[in-house]
Amino acid sequence: MKPLFIWAGGKTKCIKYYKDLFPKDIESYSEPFFGGGAIYCHIIKNYSNIKKIYINDINSDLIRIYNVIKNDCENFIGYVDYLQNNYICLEGPTQENTYTDDNGIKHRCDRWKYFMDIRQQHAFEYEKWNNTEEAAYLYFLMKVGFNGIYQLNKNTNNRYGTPPGLLNQKDNIYDKNNVLEWSYNLNNINTTITSKEWYDVEKGDFTFCDPPYRGSFTSYGTKFEDKETIKLIKEVEQNKNYWVSNRDIGDGFFDQWITKCKVMKFPITYTAGRRKIVNDNGKKSFEAKKAIEILLYK
Numbered sequence: 001m002k003p004l005f006i007w008a009g010g011k012t013k014c015i016k017y018y019k020d021l022f023p024k025d026i027e028s029y030s031e032p033f034f035g036g037g038a039i040y041c042h043i044i045k046n047y048s049n050i051k052k053i054y055i056n057d058i059n060s061d062l063i064r065i066y067n068v069i070k071n072d073c074e075n076f077i078g079y080v081d082y083l084q085n086n087y088i089c090l091e092g093p094t095q096e097n098t099y100t101d102d103n104g105i106k107h108r109c110d111r112w113k114y115f116m117d118i119r120q121q122h123a124f125e126y127e128k129w130n131n132t133e134e135a136a137y138l139y140f141l142m143k144v145g146f147n148g149i150y151q152l153n154k155n156t157n158n159r160y161g162t163p164p165g166l167l168n169q170k171d172n173i174y175d176k177n178n179v180l181e182w183s184y185n186l187n188n189i190n191t192t193i194t195s196k197e198w199y200d201v202e203k204g205d206f207t208f209c210d211p212p213y214r215g216s217f218t219s220y221g222t223k224f225e226d227k228e229t230i231k232l233i234k235e236v237e238q239n240k241n242y243w244v245s246n247r248d249i250g251d252g253f254f255d256q257w258i259t260k261c262k263v264m265k266f267p268i269t270y271t272a273g274r275r276k277i278v279n280d281n282g283k284k285s286f287e288a289k290k291a292i293e294i295l296l297y298k
Contacts, residue, residue: 001041001182002175002178003037004069006036008149008150009035011038011210011245014038014245018295019042021264022042022206026205026206026241027052028051028052028054029205029206030053030202030206031054031055034055034063035210037055051189052190052191052204053191053192053204055192056193056196056201059150059195060195065138066182067135068136069183069186070183070186073183080136080140083118083137084173087173088173090114092110093112093166093168111144111167115141115164115167116164119141120156122141123160141160145160198228208243209244211232215247233254237259237260243296245293245295246293262296263295263296264297266292266293
C-alpha cells in the first residue's frame with residue numbers, strides 16, 4: 001500500500017531516517033495532520049497488532065476522499081474511472097497544440113481543457129454532486145494536478161485551484177488496486193476518520209504530527225502559527241511516543257522552545273517549491289528546493 005496521491009511535504013522520503021526510532025510494538029496509532037498518509041502506510045505494513053487508528057486532517061475535502069474510499073469505494077472507483085476514461089482518450093501535449101508558461105507548464109491541449117473544465121465544476125458547481133462524486137472529482141484533479149501541490153485560489157471559489165501537471169499519462173491516472181487496498185485496511189482495522197483541530201484528536205500508543213511547515217512554500221488552505229507549533233512541542237515533551245516533524249528554517253525557533261525532547265535533523269529535498277533556473281544557453285530547467293527536516297520525539 002502506498003499514499004493515494006503525491007502530497008507536498010509528504011513523509012515518504014523521511015521514513016528511512018525514522019524507521020529505526022519507531023516504537024517496537026503499538027496497538028493504536030493517531031495522525032492529526034494526515035495529508036497523504038505516508039507514515040500510516042508504513043504503520044499498516046509493519047505493525048500487525050494495530051487495533052485502533054485515528055486519521056484526521058483539518059482539510060475536510062481531503063478527509064472526504066478517505067471517508068468515501070472506506071464507505072463507498074465501489075461507486076468512488078466508478079466515478080474516477082469515468083473521468084479517467086474521458087481524459088486518457090484526449091490528446092496530450094505536443095509541440096503543435098501547446099504553449100509553455102513561465103513555470104514550464106504546458107497548456108491548451110485537449111487534456112488541459114478537460115482538466116480546467118473539471119476544476120471549474122469542482123469550484124462552482126459541486127453542489128450538484130453527491131458526497132462520493134465530489135470526492136472522486138477532487139481525487140481526479142489531485143492526480144492530474146501539478147506536483148502534489150494543494151492550492152486554494154480566489155478564482156476557484158477558494159476551492160482546489162492547482163494548475164494541471166504534465167498531462168502525459170499513458171494508460172491511467174491512478175492505481176485502482178491501491179485504492180482497493182486502502183478501502184480494505186480502513187475497514188479491516190477499527191479506524192476513526194475526522195476533520196477537526198489537532199488538539200481534539202485522540203492520542204494513540206504512537207501519535208505522529210506533521211503540521212504545515214514553518215515558512216512553508218505550500219498552501220494547504222490553512223494557517224498554522226508558531227504558537228500552535230509551541231503547543232505541539234509541549235505535547236512531545238509530555239507524552240511518550242508523540243512525534244512532531246517540521247522544517248528548520250534556521251532562525252533558532254526550535255532551539256528556543258525545546259527543553260526535554262530529542263531532536264533529529266537531516267537534509268531533505270522537496271520537489272514542491274522548486275524554482276526555475278535558466279542556463280547560459282537560455283534553456284529552462286528546475287532546481288529542487290533543499291531544506292533541513294527536523295523531528296522531535298521522546
